[in-house]
Amino acid sequence: MAATTDLETSTVESFRDQLRGEVLQPGDEGYDEARTVWNAMIDKEPTLVAKCEGTADVIRAVNFARELGLLTAVKGGGHNIAGKAVCDDGLLIDLSAINNVRVDPDSQTARVGGGATWGEFDHEAQAFGLATTGGIVSSTGVAGLTLGGGLGHLDRKYGLASDNLRSVEIVTADGELVHASEDENRDLFWGVRGGGGNFGIVTSFEFDLHEVGPxxxxxxxxxxxxxxxxxxxxxxxxxxxxxxxxxxxxxxxxxxxxxxxxxxxxxxxxxxxxxxxxxxxxxxxxxxxxxxxxxxxxxxxxxxxxxxxxxxxxxxxxxxxxxxxxxxxxxxxxxxxxxxxxxxxxxxxxxxxxxxxxxxxxxxxxxxxxxxxxxxxxxxxxxxxxxxxxxxxxxxxxxxxxxxxxxxxxxxxxxxxxxxxxxxxxxxKRVPDAYGERYDRLRELKREWDPENRFRLNQNIEPAE
Ligand SMILES: Cc1cc2nc3c(=O)[nH]c(=O)nc-3n(C[C@H](O)[C@H](O)[C@H](O)COP(=O)(O)OP(=O)(O)OC[C@H]3O[C@@H](n4cnc5c(N)ncnc54)[C@H](O)[C@@H]3O)c2cc1C
The missing domain is CATH 3.40.462.20 (Vanillyl-alcohol Oxidase; Chain A, domain 3)
Structure with a gap:
């Protein structure tokens, strides 16, 4: 793994040129905000922060990190109690600007960016009297919560947040954009509904919505x-x-x-x-x-x-x-x-x-x-x-x-x-416990989609040998 502190200025500059969003280093305005997560026990200092503005930025950031062998952290809402969204000495891919929420009231569906919060989700969906199961604190990220399962006030009526997923768009470890649903990459779709951020970076979630409230x-x-x-x-x-x-x-x-x-x-x-x-x-x-x-x-x-x-x-x-x-x-x-x-x-x-x-x-x-x-x-x-x-x-x-x-x-x-x-x-050590009998299947899936365990700053599922 490269020591990221040794990155050449020209390497950082060329990365900057590739992104629509900013690339931040220690001391830059916005750097401390980007590396701060909900739990103040966590105080980590990435060498670079890529503030991604869209899927193209995410693909470029993933490729940049892979080519230089940089440790990669992915931040959605930053609420993970274990602070998995940040790292010392690596690249932090900050998704907070990818927070678009587009509701289609006719089909009762929403397309939601990988960095949106539940407050942003509910704000848009409730304009049409719609909702789906989501976290009970508005600043929690849609991404981390949904990828792990997703409990909330509506879960006994409408299932887990992840049960309401129709599809995801996900950037894989080799920088490809993949679509997963019941019809396409079915195994991957099975895995992202509970398996966390182990298989790639979700840039867009498609959810079913229900009539709730106002x-x-x-x-x-x-x-x-x-x-x-x-x-x-x-x-x-x-x-x-x-x-x-x-x-x-x-x-x-x-x-x-x-x-x-x-x-x-x-x-x-x-x-x-x-x-x-x-x-x-x-x-x-x-x-x-x-x-x-x-x-x-x-x-x-x-x-x-x-x-x-x-x-x-x-x-x-x-x-x-x-x-x-x-x-x-x-x-x-x-x-x-x-x-x-x-x-x-x-x-x-x-x-x-x-x-x-x-x-x-x-x-x-x-x-x-x-x-x-x-x-x-x-x-x-x-x-x-x-x-x-x-x-x-x-x-x-x-x-x-x-x-x-x-x-x-x-x-x-x-x-x-x-x-x-x-x-x-x-x-x-409790990660296998969190998956029980599914753990071996998830390890196989991890080997298929991320054999080098590039996405390991999560409750990590190690690739099968
Ligand atoms: C105040 C509070 C309230 C909570 N309430 C609930 C609740 O009501 N119901 C519930 O089920 N859980 C709840 N949780 C737990 C919550 O589900 C987890 O903390 C979850 O990890 C938060 O997701 P996030 O996107 O905010 O976190 P982050 O810390 O940003 O990310 C969590 C993990 O997901 C990965 N990740 C983030 N975004 C993406 C992405 N787009 N693609 C791939 N991987 C990604 C990160 O790398 C990290 O490993 C709560 C937590 C807190 C602190």
Missing amino acids: EVLAGPIIYRYEDAADVFRFYRDFMREARDEIQCYAFFSKGSAELGLPESLHGETIFVLFPSYAGEIDEGSEVLAPLQNFGDPIADAVQPMPYTALQSFVDDRWEEGARNYWKSRFFDELTDEAIDTIVEYCDSSAPFTSVFTDGWLGGAISRPDHDATAFPHRDKAFSFTIGMRWQDPTRDDEHIAWARDFHEALEPYASDGVYVNLLDRDDS
Whole structure:
């Protein structure tokens, strides 16, 4: 691999001449912004940043990196918790300018650039009352989320984000632009629906859209910590039987003035249910009522809101700039013992910011043929994530140790497997676990499309030997 710090000025200049977008080096305006990702634990300095403006730029950047043997990072929305979108001493291919979203209301489809965010996607699609399953924070990238599977408020009704893909355009390791769908390069299309960015750089996604909103019923119901075990059990029983339109996230958080809670609850653990209903508001009011009527909530803010407001409801709590460490697992079922362990760990003395279920699986997620795509977890009940978030670097060890300890304590209750998009940087050994029986097929596919493992800054699937 070439030492990129030794790149000749003339080599960089000739690369610059080939691109419509900018090529940035340390010290250039925009360089620091481009290398910054959501998790402030990650601080990497690529030698060059290619700010691609279109597919031609991506092809040229891939060819340039391959010819010089440069390590290559690919940045979509930059939300990957493990910071896989950036590298030290290599070429960062920044896709953020390829954020076009073109909606065809007649065919109910959207073509979306490889660097678009869910906020940009929803802005365009909702102008026509349309949407598809997407991330619950508006600044998350469409690309990384979809390529790993894609959970969101609409998933029980419309399936994973990747289940709604019709086709992709992808730049492969040898700089070719390839189209993949059910009719063309079918195996590759299977692989990009769950296999992450391992097979190439997607410059365009084609999605199916559905009629959603413009208003939906959703919002938080907040409970005292003392009631968490009972409410958690009720939530489990309710979601096991829930119709597809209902999604509900459950999480522990800390009370604060911003949440409008009394001072006595500031800094204390609270338990929150966040239901949403992907259907008529009146119907939703009826079917969500049992959740709202259970126990003794401190606050109930379930209300009609624009779908775009739902999709950005928790943005403020998940802004870029904090240090983060996540540990995640799947569960087949949620026993009383598992709930008690979770509740015990989350008392007010614990240093966490948010510990959450990534919604409840089932519904339309569970229905497709389980081998239809590379996402292998359609039979699971839910994914549970310990999300540590803090500002002070001197507290890194404390937060990380607590999350690891909690994660270990849940092992007896958890199932195999983990959602690839929630793996942190110390989780590389869990990649085979994220794919289970599909791992060998994915390794074969990787050998076919990227035998030299040029795209390895991801939760990496090594090419089969
Ligand atoms: C605040 C927050 C909220 C989240 N909410 C959800 C959620 O609701 N549902 C859910 O399922 N997940 C969620 N996630 C997890 C999310 O799916 C992953 O972090 C995902 O990797 C983010 O994609 P990105 O494009 O923003 O990330 P990036 O860090 O830019 O990229 C992630 C990976 O994909 C590769 N990549 C990026 N763009 C492309 C491309 N165009 N072609 C090929 N490879 C590419 C990168 O190289 C990297 O390996 C959330 C994460 C955060 C931090």
